[in-house]
Amino acid sequence: MSIKVENLSYIYMKDTVFEHKALDDVSFEIKDGEFLGLIGHTGSGKSTLIQHLNGLMKPTSGKVFIDEDDINSKTTVKKTIRERVGLVFQYPEHQLFEETVFRDVAYGPKNLGLDDNEIENRVRFALDMVKLDYNEIKDISPFDLSGGQKRRVAIAGVLAMKPKILILDEPTAGLDPRGRDEILGEIKELHETHKITVILVSHSMEDIAKLVDKIIVMNKGKIVFIDKPSVIFRESLMLESIGLGVPQATKLARELKEKGLDIGECLSIEDAKLQILKVLRSKKND
Amino acid sequence: MTNMIKTESVKHEYTSHTGKSIMALNGIDISIEKGEFVAILGHNGSGKSTLAKHFNALLLPNSGTIMVKNIDTKNEEMLWEIRQIAGMVFQNPDNQIVATIVEEDVAFGPENLAVESKEIRKRVDEALKAVDMYEYRKHGPHLLSGGQKQRIAIAGIIAMKPECIILDEPTAMLDPSGRKEVIDTIMKLNQEEGITIVLITHYMDEAVNADRVYVMEDGMLVMDGTPKDVFSQVEKMKSLGLDVPQVTEICHELRKEGIKLPADILTVEEMVVELCRLK
Ligand SMILES: Nc1ncnc2c1ncn2[C@@H]1O[C@H](COP(=O)(O)OP(=O)(O)OP(=O)(O)O)[C@@H](O)[C@H]1O
Ligand SMILES: Nc1ncnc2c1ncn2[C@@H]1O[C@H](COP(=O)(O)OP(=O)(O)OP(=O)(O)O)[C@@H](O)[C@H]1O
Ligand SMILES: [Mg+2]
Ligand SMILES: [Mg+2]
Numbered sequence: 001m002s003i004k005v006e007n008l009s010y011i012y013m014k015d016t017v018f019e020h021k022a023l024d025d026v027s028f029e030i031k032d033g034e035f036l037g038l039i040g041h042t043g044s045g046k047s048t049l050i051q052h053l054n055g056l057m058k059p060t061s062g063k064v065f066i067d068e069d070d071i072n073s074k075t076t077v078k079k080t081i082r083e084r085v086g087l088v089f090q091y092p093e094h095q096l097f098e099e100t101v102f103r104d105v106a107y108g109p110k111n112l113g114l115d116d117n118e119i120e121n122r123v124r125f126a127l128d129m130v131k132l133d134y135n136e137i138k139d140i141s142p143f144d145l146s147g148g149q150k151r152r153v154a155i156a157g158v159l160a161m162k163p164k165i166l167i168l169d170e171p172t173a174g175l176d177p178r179g180r181d182e183i184l185g186e187i188k189e190l191h192e193t194h195k196i197t198v199i200l201v202s203h204s205m206e207d208i209a210k211l212v213d214k215i216i217v218m219n220k221g222k223i224v225f226i227d228k229p230s231v232i233f234r235e236s237l238m239l240e241s242i243g244l245g246v247p248q249a250t251k252l253a254r255e256l257k258e259k260g261l262d263i264g265e266c267l268s269i270e271d272a273k274l275q276i277l278k279v280l281r282s283k284k285n286d
Numbered sequence: 287m288t289n290m291i292k293t294e295s296v297k298h299e300y301t302s303h304t305g306k307s308i309m310a311l312n313g314i315d316i317s318i319e320k321g322e323f324v325a326i327l328g329h330n331g332s333g334k335s336t337l338a339k340h341f342n343a344l345l346l347p348n349s350g351t352i353m354v355k356n357i358d359t360k361n362e363e364m365l366w367e368i369r370q371i372a373g374m375v376f377q378n379p380d381n382q383i384v385a386t387i388v389e390e391d392v393a394f395g396p397e398n399l400a401v402e403s404k405e406i407r408k409r410v411d412e413a414l415k416a417v418d419m420y421e422y423r424k425h426g427p428h429l430l431s432g433g434q435k436q437r438i439a440i441a442g443i444i445a446m447k448p449e450c451i452i453l454d455e456p457t458a459m460l461d462p463s464g465r466k467e468v469i470d471t472i473m474k475l476n477q478e479e480g481i482t483i484v485l486i487t488h489y490m491d492e493a494v495n496a497d498r499v500y501v502m503e504d505g506m507l508v509m510d511g512t513p514k515d516v517f518s519q520v521e522k523m524k525s526l527g528l529d530v531p532q533v534t535e536i537c538h539e540l541r542k543e544g545i546k547l548p549a550d551i552l553t554v555e556e557m558v559v560e561l562c563r564l565k
Contacts, residue, residue: 012429013429018425018426018429040461041461041463041464042434042459042460042461042464043430043434090459091380094380099303139304140302140303140304140306141302141303141304143303144300144302144303144304144308145331146330146331146335147330147335147455148329148330148331148488149330149331152330170459173458173459174330174455174458174488175330175488176328176329176330176488176527176528177488177490177527177528177529178329178524178527178528178529179329179330179527180488203459203460203461203462203465205462206532240463243461243462243463243464244461244462244463245462245463247532248491248531248532248533248554249532249533249536251554252532252533252536252554252557252558255554255555255558256558256561256562259558259562261561261562261565269532269535269536269539272532272536273536273539273540273543276536276540276545276561277540277543277545279565280545280561280564280565
């Protein structure tokens with residue numbers, strides 16, 4: 001499924017002293033099956049933007065299309081949009097409200113009108129994706145869980161809906177490193193095998209560099225760049241000037257290059273290892 | 287040296303809503319010196335937040351003792367003293383916001399401590415400047431973005447001038463420069479004001495700045511040492527579900543290929559120096 005955003009602007013608390021333009025004439029397109037990263041300083045408008053993509057927020061001006069449907073037109077059924085576009089909120093644990101983990105994860109599938117058998121399958125699938133043991137956790141109250149465990153349950157609740165477009169707002173904040181790598185790995189695989197469209201909002205430049213095909217960079221409510229990770233992370237000074245950064249591996253490569261070593265762009269640990277080995281080994285053979 | 291926090295054989299058991307019991311802390315002995323900067327790492331559910339809540343008497347142990355500046359946290363009469371010595375910034379800033387205007391929110395703590403109003407004004411301004419949110423002082427905190435809220439929560443604690451600040455994943459929602467500001471702020475408070483810091487984090491590169499790193503697993507402390515001691519054990523950290531800074535891992539990979547580098551490189555700067563020496 002594709003997404004098209006045209007000249008989208010959003011003003012919070014319009015006509016009050018607190019009036020704030022959170023989105024300023026934003027336009028972009030995401031093709032079906034793309035894995036997109038959305039980065040930007042805190043307050044740059046990322047959460048505001050993605051809440052427009054499933055109709056939770058209405059633009060002050062501009063349009064949002066999912067495939068061909070203008071999602072804010074009167075003839076579009078809101079419910080069908082929310083079924084197609086799954087959104088994991090920035091603080092998803094606030095949305096946990098059921099008595100058990102099972103019922104919480106089952107909430108969405110139930111609303112889709114699925115039968116009990118399929119609901120259970122969905123819950124098992126989703127808990128497995130977030131690396132929680134179904135039998136161990138299904139009857140526990142979400143309120144008895146640690147911060148990271150709650151977050152996993154909240155992510156599972158959206159995955160259980162099997163949306164065609166999956167939007168994740170800082171999904172890994174609060175997850176431990178292994179959980180972060182495993183859950184992002186599962187999402188990447190879901191993206192590859194089921195060709196779903198994914199939008200990942202993250203402050204982790206490392207995760208973004210590792211996962212996405214394309215990055216949108218936001219600054220003060222505007223889109224300032226859209227490009228491949230290898231191109232975006234070449235601009236480390238620009239990124240730093242707007243509150244962002246580059247992965248440590250990229251920074252290392254850049255500083256080694258400044259010292260005269262023949263090292264190109266690096267986005268990952270693997271890249272850096274190979275490039276540094278090449279340089280060191282060629283020196284030895286000289 | 288004097289102890290800020292000292293625990294002995296602390297155990298804590300939760301009984302869940304379904305009646306099952308979970309041993310969240312299973313014999314913790316830790317002693318944190320005054321002025322020390324300590325980082326606590328561990329996978330989800332390992333007991334970090336539970337331990338942190340014992341440090342300012344939000345939770346009491348089922349057995350064992352916790353002393354905060356030699357005050358037993360079980361001593362109910364001393365509760366306010368303890369909370370004034372050890373201030374806490376939680377995992378989630380939303381739960382900590384109490385007022386409808388940012389500066390009132392930051393003033394809430396010192397007001398409860400009955401600080402006089404001129405001094406409160408001064409502390410609020412300083413705290414907001416320290417987290418770079420001064421220009422938002424008249425805003426509504428509920429209307430700020432996630433990262434901005436986190437900085438307000440930290441300012442609220444700074445304004446109470448505690449001797450020890452416990453931060454439970456304070457940077458989880460911040461952008462890279464926001465994270466750096468908070469860590470710089472924490473280090474400044476530690477180095478210039480001598481405030482004892484306990485930082486719980488899932489970001490390994492933040493723990494690099496600590497004097498001492500503790501690793502938790504299943505309610506127990508399983509590793510402790512300087513950041514260099516702990517992070518140079520790359521395989522062990524990974525087996526505990528944790529990680530090391532990217533440069534430390536690159537260094538580890540290069541060492542496996544036979545490149546002669548020290549095992550305990552933690553920063554890009556150190557790595558650049560070592561690699562330039564080799565070429
Ligand atoms: N309900 C609201 N009312 C008024 N202003 C708001 C509201 N929610 C957000 N804002 C403001 O709009 C701007 C964009 O906020 P948004 O939450 O979209 O940022 P973000 O990029 O998601 O930030 P973060 O990385 O911190 O989550 C911020 O300046 C914020 O203060
Ligand atoms: N209020 C509670 N009632 C019952 N069990 C709880 C409660 N709070 C936490 N637990 C359990 O205690 C254990 C330790 O939880 P704690 O919150 O201390 O972990 P943590 O290390 O802070 O994890 P995270 O990294 O996810 O924040 C977990 O197994 C958790 O499920
Ligand atoms: Mg946000
Ligand atoms: Mg915790």
